[in-house]
């Protein structure tokens with residue numbers, strides 16, 4: 001497999017955010033959606049349906065389980081083509097965990113960081129419907145709370161402005177969003193609980209995603225995303241929980 005030149009896909013002012021449209025074909029998307037929907041691993045956590053594939057994340061690392069066979073070709077392709085998962089003993093690092101999130105229109109995920117359990121690089125494949133992933137610089141709680149209160153006082157959306165928004169990436173179905181290093185360590189990322197996304201000036205990939213600034217983008221239907229990461233420490237069974 002040939003390595004991709006990620007710099008060709010860089011979007012926005014953060015140096016380590018990349019957007020690759022049509023990373024999988026419509027046939028691959030349908031096959032993945034069929035396997036994902038049929039999977040018995042769905043759980044509901046904080047109102048959102050998700051699956052942990054590759055094992056369970058614990059504060060000491062990953063209690064590992066094999067990735068499903070239908071997912072392994074995609075994961076191997078991602079590692080070989082992007083090279084974002086580092087080196088392990090002189091070999092290309094392989095992702096060992098895939099978090100699957102299902103969102104209905106109007107559902108989102110609060111701004112968060114993925115933290116030190118993972119190699120600092122993430123690839124997110126979006127399937128089925130679009131969503132906008134927003135990146136915001138982390139700020140101290142005091143500063144963020146003061147700004148959020150000021151925004152709420154003038155009728156703004158405190159959820160969006162609590163942290164300083166730096167980029168919005170429109171993730172169309174079949175696209176791959178990659179972020180690493182500074183975008184991983186210094187930023188939070190999240191998705192608004194919106195049924196319709198407002199594409200505003202913070203959008204860094206309007207052309208690549210085929211949208212216009214200031215347009216409204218209906219989320220349309222169920223979006224299923226695969227967040228592909230490498231947990232740094234892994235354990236077989238036997239860890240004390």
Ligand SMILES: O=C(O)CCC(=O)C(=O)O
Pocket residue numbers: 099101109114124126133171189190191225227
């Ligand atoms: O679904 C997405 O695009 C974002 C998922 C995410 O932020 C996560 O799994 O940590």
